[in-house]
Amino acid sequence: MTLAVRGRAWAGEGAVHGRGRTALCCQGLQVERGADLENVRQGSESADLLVIGSGAAGLTAALTAVLSGLRVRVLEHAVWIGGTTARSSGTVWVPDNHLMRNAGIHGDRPRAEAYLEGLTGVADPVAHWRAFLDGAPAMVRDLEERADIRFRAYFSAPDYRQDIAGAAAGGRPLEPLPFDGRLLGRDFARLAKPLPELMLFGGMMITRGEATALLRADRSPSAAALGARLLSRYLIDRLSYSRGTRLVLGNALVARLLRALQVRGVPVVTDARPLALLLKDGRVNGVLCDDAGQDQALPARLGVVLAGGGFPANPEMRANNLPQPVAECTPAAPGCDGSTIAMGLAAGAALGPSGSDNALWFPSSLSTRRDGSIAVYPHIVLDRAKPGLIAVNQRGERFANEACSYHEFVRAMYAAHKLSPCIPAWLVCDRNFIRRYGLGLIRPRTPYLGTYVRQGYLKRGQTIGELAQQIEVPADRLTATIGRFNSFALTGVDADFGKGDNLYDRSNGDPAVRPNPCLGAIGVAPYFAVAVHPTPLGTSRGLLTDQQSRVLDNDGKPISGLYACGNDMHSAFAGEYPGAGAQLGQAMTFGWIAARHAAATAEH
Numbered sequence: 001m002t003l004a005v006r007g008r009a010w011a012g013e014g015a016v017h018g019r020g021r022t023a024l025c026c027q028g029l030q031v032e033r034g035a036d037l038e039n040v041r042q043g044s045e046s047a048d049l050l051v052i053g054s055g056a057a058g059l060t061a062a063l064t065a066v067l068s069g070l071r072v073r074v075l076e077h078a079v080w081i082g083g084t085t086a087r088s089s090g091t092v093w094v095p096d097n098h099l100m101r102n103a104g105i106h107g108d109r110p111r112a113e114a115y116l117e118g119l120t121g122v123a124d125p126v127a128h129w130r131a132f133l134d135g136a137p138a139m140v141r142d143l144e145e146r147a148d149i150r151f152r153a154y155f156s157a158p159d160y161r162q163d164i165a166g167a168a169a170g171g172r173p174l175e176p177l178p179f180d181g182r183l184l185g186r187d188f189a190r191l192a193k194p195l196p197e198l199m200l201f202g203g204m205m206i207t208r209g210e211a212t213a214l215l216r217a218d219r220s221p222s223a224a225a226l227g228a229r230l231l232s233r234y235l236i237d238r239l240s241y242s243r244g245t246r247l248v249l250g251n252a253l254v255a256r257l258l259r260a261l262q263v264r265g266v267p268v269v270t271d272a273r274p275l276a277l278l279l280k281d282g283r284v285n286g287v288l289c290d291d292a293g294q295d296q297a298l299p300a301r302l303g304v305v306l307a308g309g310g311f312p313a314n315p316e317m318r319a320n321n322l323p324q325p326v327a328e329c330t331p332a333a334p335g336c337d338g339s340t341i342a343m344g345l346a347a348g349a350a351l352g353p354s355g356s357d358n359a360l361w362f363p364s365s366l367s368t369r370r371d372g373s374i375a376v377y378p379h380i381v382l383d384r385a386k387p388g389l390i391a392v393n394q395r396g397e398r399f400a401n402e403a404c405s406y407h408e409f410v411r412a413m414y415a416a417h418k419l420s421p422c423i424p425a426w427l428v429c430d431r432n433f434i435r436r437y438g439l440g441l442i443r444p445r446t447p448y449l450g451t452y453v454r455q456g457y458l459k460r461g462q463t464i465g466e467l468a469q470q471i472e473v474p475a476d477r478l479t480a481t482i483g484r485f486n487s488f489a490l491t492g493v494d495a496d497f498g499k500g501d502n503l504y505d506r507s508n509g510d511p512a513v514r515p516n517p518c519l520g521a522i523g524v525a526p527y528f529a530v531a532v533h534p535t536p537l538g539t540s541r542g543l544l545t546d547q548q549s550r551v552l553d554n555d556g557k558p559i560s561g562l563y564a565c566g567n568d569m570h571s572a573f574a575g576e577y578p579g580a581g582a583q584l585g586q587a588m589t590f591g592w593i594a595a596r597h598a599a600a601t602a603e604h
Contacts, residue, residue: 047073049598050287050300052274052340053307055083055333056092056250057566057587059257059268060143061305061595066264067146068599070302074261075272075287078335080192082254083309084538087195087333089208089380090176090250091581092151092588094136099153100171108168109133115159115166120574128572131547132589139592140174147260150177159579160405162502169503173580175207176253181245183259190270191258193243194251195331196369197377197441203243204234205251208381215444253584274340277304277347277562284347284561302598303561306551307591308340309333310539310567312359321358321541323414325423327534331362331376340568341543347562350544350554352570359536360567360577361410363425365440366533367457376535377440379427380406385499385508387520388433390485391532393422396468396478398485401497402427403505403518407577410534424531426459426471428482430524437510440530449528459529467527482522492516538583540571549594563594 048070051062058074065072080086095112116129143149151174159167181188199205206214210230216223234244247255261268278286278297286299311317312332319326330336345351362378369375383389385403393399393416400412416422429439438444442452452458461467464482468475488494492515493501500506500518509517543551543564550558566587573582 045073046299046301047071048300048302048602049073049305049595050075050298050303051305051307052077052287052343053083053305053309053566053568054078054081054254054268054270055085055307055309055566055587056253056257056584057309057568057591058083058305058307059254059261059591060139060588061307061563061565061591062266062268063143063147063149063257063260063264064592064595065599066261066266068595070595070599070602072266073298073300074266074268075274075289075298076268076270076335077273077308077339078192078333079190079271080333081187081190081258081268081270082192082251082333084312084331084333084336085250085584085587086192086254087198087331088250088537088584089580090248090253091154091157091584092140092174092176092253093172093579093581093585094140094174094589095133095168095172097137097153097172097174098141099151099174103153103155103171105171108172111166111168112172113166115161115164115168116573116578118164118166119161119576119578122574126547128545128547131593132572132586135593136585136589139589142592149256149260151175152177154580156507157580158504158507160408160504160577162504168579176249176256178207179247179252179255179259181241181247181251181255184255184262187258187262187268188241188245190268191251191255192333194249195376197375199243201231201234203238204230205244205246205248206230207248211382274343277343279347282560284559300561302602303563305549305591305594305598306340306344306543306562306564306568307566307587308338308568309336310542311338311341312336312536312539312567314338318536321354321539322536323357325417327359327536329364329366329374329376329533330535330537331364331378332537336538336567344543344551344562344564344568347551347559348553349551349559349562349564350556352541352544355540355571355575357411357414358539358541358575360538360540360575360583361407362535362537363406363409363413363532364535365427365457365530367441367455375441378406378535378537379440379532381508383437383439384409384427385505385518386433386437387489387510387513387516387518388437388522389427389429389439390481390522392426392428392473392478392481393417393420394426394473395420396473396475397481398496399425401494401499401505403499403508405504405577413534424533426473426529426531428467428478428522428527428529430522430527432524433520433522434528439528457530461527462525464527467529471529471531486521486523489516489519489521492519494519538567540567540573540575542568542570545569545590547593548597549590550597563598565590565594
């Protein structure tokens with residue numbers, strides 16, 4: 001007999017009993033066992049492989065499967081395609097990729113091995129990061145050659161932990177090429193939009209490199225010409241579309257994958273509402289879905305791939321798995337609610353061990369939009385590393401190198417909070433800084449800041465003492481902190497936290513500022529501050545898998561027909577963040593591996 005095993009998000013512990021089934025609650029998940037399939041409508045379409053989730057992990061798995069000759073169907077329980085990937089930079093971290101080698105960078109594999117072993121502390125010969133290093137370069141080349149999924153190497157993006165042997169100066173992160181959204185036809189309207197705060201003029205996307213160039217538009221003819229080209233294309237788009245169709249970053253990556261599936265006839269069903277995995281004789285062979293209020297069984301001959309994006313958007317699971325004080329907001333897609341992890345647990349899957357924080361972090365500032373929703377703005381690279389900004393705790397004291405990676409910065413917030421209140425922390429700067437570089441939601445050269453001040457997003461003071469009063473920190477300590485930092489700006493050496501001492505820091509600073517591109521004085525009134533909070537972009541605790549992406553049970557044995565990738569899979573990097581695009585690099589690689597393994601089982 002085929003059984004459905006259900007899983008849904010839950011807050012609490014212990015056992016809950018319902019008619020005909022038992023619910024086992026663990027770490028914020030409720031799993032329900034033993035619901036039979038009496039009176040369940042059978043789906044009319046069968047597939048070899050069902051993929052749940054339409055971010056980079058799920059779409060890569062689906063594309064690889066169809067390229068391998070399988071019949072594939074993608075289910076997305078949100079109404080939009082793309083998950084958190086569509087909101088992201090779209091960067092994919094792939095050591096030893098062929099684009100590096102084409103540029104003359106050879107021998108990266110042993111350096112990457114040293115880096116990941118040092119970063120993760122895992123030297124096991126069957127460590128997942130080794131499977132990642134084996135698969136990632138092949139995945140990128142395979143999708144480029146067979147499906148036109150194209151990237152360019154980002155040679156000015158150093159790995160995040162330059163203190164660890166094997167860290168690269170660049171080339172491992174790959175940036176998706178721009179994509180013409182008009183090629184998607186009607187599916188363009190189904191593509192998830194980027195965060196509105198990360199678009200210009202309400203709908204124009206630009207890359208990080210373009211953003212940097214446009215800052216020079218008032219003194220560089222080439223930058224001004226770039227701005228004119230981008231704006232003219234956008235204005236033409238808006239005559240026919242609700243936003244620009246020149247897609248970059250994560251939107252471009254999702255759109256390319258979606259287009260590749262389109263031309264191969266693979267359906268991506270949104271608002272699909274998967275409820276449970278179907279098992280027969282211990283093998284996962286389909287999914288139970290809610291179809292307009294009625295249960296429907298969708299068979300999958302070779303199994304199911306879970307790629308639901310982890311649980312960053314589930315408040316109860318955050319409370320049970322993330323450090324205190326628990327993050328209240330996330331820039332992740334709202335569909336990343338842990339429901340696919342719960343489905344896996346209900347099928348007997350093992351949850352990975354709890355790590356130090358179980359999250360992949362952004363420090364974000366928060367604001368209320370006109371519609372009442374919360375804008376979560378991630379402070380990634382555009383402001384923290386620039387000269388003339390410090391981050392202080394609620395005593396008005398610095399606590400970290402402001403230029404470190406976003407993941408390590410939030411970790412520093414939590415570490416500092418154990419000694420003195422640091423959540424939220426404050427990013428502090430002066431008039432010159434905010435005019436030149438912007439601050440969070442405030443773009444460079446914004447002429448009028450009063451709106452942000454009235455909203456409470458931006459704090460302002462004509463003196464350091466007035467600003468200290470606004471952010472409720474001791475004025476004498478904030479004054480002393482800024483004075484000490486200004487002395488570092490003169491020498492070019494941050495004697496307290498080393499801001500600007502390494503290649504990663506300097507890559508995000510201002511090269512026009514010397515001797516240290518990350519250090520500048522704070523001294524021109526008025527003074528400004530914005531609060532930043534820990535927000536998980538993704539989660540690193542997920543279902544245990546083997547190197548083939550097969551989900552394991554509590555005895556360490558693979559569950560036949562069940563795969564996991566992306567943030568539904570336990571982190572291959574032990575919860576660490578190696579470099580730009582590490583989440584998507586892992587997601588796409590293990591999605592590719594899962595589909596290839598499923599295809600290989602079909603051959604036997």
